[in-house]
């Protein structure tokens with residue numbers, strides 16, 4: 001809900017990248033040092049734009065905060081960038097240059113990290129159904145840690161490591177029974193989901209891992225959810241995990257060196273959410289304190305800590321630019337669908353853009369909300385209640401569910417949607433045969449293409465029977 005924003009031209013710096021500014025003379029949005037219209041005319045629309053300086057600064061700040069807190073409680077920390085949020089060669093390079101390790105969740109993501117030159121020993125490999133080939137590739141590449149997600153994977157990873165003649169470091173992914181969302185967490189005995197093993201099974205599964213000379217067990221791993229604002233869920237989960245560390249240490253004959261608490265730290269997608277996002281330094285301090293408390297309570301050494309943030313690193317560094325195609329006022333009186341707050345407005349302006357659920361699936365998948373502004377100009381027009389929608393054949397093809405824009409928003413305007421760095425490009429599809437947009441990196445030095453967009457020909461070329469224009473058909 002963002003209708004409380006009094007100025008529909010305002011770029012809330014808690015939601016937009018801090019480098020996003022309006023040109024004082026033209027009112028146009030600049031990203032890095034480049035105007036939105038220059039970006040669109042050079043690279044097309046829609047367009048994903050990542051601010052490299054912001055992404056690097058966020059990665060560095062998060063790593064330094066978590067490392068400093070680990071040091072305060074007498075241990076060390078490894079911060080993995082969760083590549084599932086957005087992984088391309090440049091981003092993988094930025095992350096490793098900023099001192100982060102990289103977490104991958106498929107053979108494809110592993111290939112990107114390796115192509116980026118990420119040190120394999122600084123890669124963690126996840127997934128609930130890694131194929132034997134993927135495991136073999138990861139072991140062969142010298143991947144630092146593999147997260148075992150099921151009993152059968154223990155045997156697969158052990159066999160691959162034996163064949164390669166190495167001792168593979170592994171973690172066991174468990175379900176702590178804690179599931180956290182934005183404000184609340186749910187704690188149960190077991191979680192009914194596909195990832196990990198119930199915590200109560202951990203001693204048996206760790207014993208099975210320890211039975212293999214080709215495996216080195218380093219600790220438990222747990223990821224309790226995404227877009228989390230409060231530390232309570234992490235606290236409960238860490239406590240539950242550490243409660244089994246004494247038993248695991250007895251099995252191993254030594255203390256368990258590491259604890260991986262996953263990712264899931266929340267960000268502000270809208271001004272309303274920005275009120276709730278805790279300061280990273282506070283979250284880091286709380287996480288460290290709860291691990292120190294757990295170590296004291298269960299009389300185990302404070303383990304090395306590992307974290308896997310994705311969204312909090314890259315989400316706020318990205319925006320998407322779109323071009324408006326049509327606008328359409330729809331009266332709200334008598335509408336079944338309008339929320340009560342919307343009925344204070346006589347109409348909603350539907351603003352259709354040239355992308356949609358194919359470049360940002362999150363609103364359709366999770367009901368996620370975003371914030372939008374006109375990028376190519378400012379306007380003194382009265383604010384209008386808007387819904388930004390895409391061009392797909394789905395009523396749920398919504399980019400921004402509810403926001404305000406100057407009421408004179410019109411065809412040809414450029415819109416900017418904030419905080420689209422995470423889980424947008426990585427979840428993109430070709431629904432309705434729309435080519436995926438490119439990614440451009442901006443910085444204080446200018447703009448450069450880092451991922452090509454697709455063309456219609458790229459999509460047509462997937463058809464075995466397609467011949468580019470001018471090529472004679474083959475028999």
Ligand SMILES: Cc1ncc(COP(=O)(O)O)c(C=O)c1O
Nearest residue numbers: 082223226263264308309310311
């Ligand atoms: C195992 C694991 N680690 C890390 C992450 C990253 O989460 P986020 O991007 O919310 O920080 C995820 C996201 O699904 C995950 O499944």
